[in-house]
Amino acid sequence: MIVANEKRKKNIAEYLLYMWQVEDLIRANHFDIEKIKKDIISQYDQPEAVKEKITRWYEELIDMMRTEGVKEKGHIQINQNVIIELTDLHLRLLKSPQETVYGAVYYQTLPYIVELRSKSGGEKLSEIETCFTALYGYLLLRMQQKPVSEETQQAIKQISSFLALLAEKYRQEKAGELNLEEK
Known part of the structure; x- marks a missing residue:
């Protein structure tokens, strides 16, 4: 808490x-x-x-x-709502002409997202939830002291940078510091 x-x-x-x-x-x-x-x-x-x-x-x-029926797996609605909020912000950032840096970081991350989604076994997750799932899985592997390939580490580094930028944009929006309107 x-x-x-x-x-x-x-x-x-x-x-x-x-x-x-x-x-x-x-x-x-x-x-x-x-x-x-x-x-x-x-x-x-x-x-x-x-x-x-x-x-x-x-x-x-x-x-x-x-x-909410998530005893075995899944996430409670309050956590799902965060994903929904972040996905909404992500889509608005991509449409904003002022957010070229965000768009560039997203497009650098996109190949990793596509690869992760192809390996997900058909699970329908948003791009943002896919990124969080990858990062969480990586953190679990690290806590279990399991080996992580160089390729996976590279993907996680890019995904982490992307999510860090999205989190900062979220903080800016909550603080009233983010303007996504066209100039």
Whole structure:
């Protein structure tokens, strides 16, 4: 909750990856709030009142995951909404004549997106969700200390740059600093 709130304010891409990790932590702990309290929440160096808020936050996420049918896989609607928002912004950035740098970075990333989508086994993900899925998969491989090919590392580097730029544009838009209208 504390980390999520900070990340949401500073970097929407990091926020989304963090929230996907929280979903996986909930799954790994079998939706058992007592286990989550013992293994995760107890590690926070926070007063009891804050730990109670964190516990309620996890309980709400558990309820959402159950209600929305994403116990095995998938993402809760609040996380899907971030993807939808980012996809909408992405499309508006591509149409904006002022955003030539964004367009150039996107077109440098596009071959990797196309390749990833062809390997996805027919799963219909947006380009933005494809990028996040690739980055999250890479992070999981790194945490498991599994080898990653040079080719994959190159793709992840480009995708990371693209998502970082999109996240910055999102921050600018939320701060009222982004004007996509034609001049």
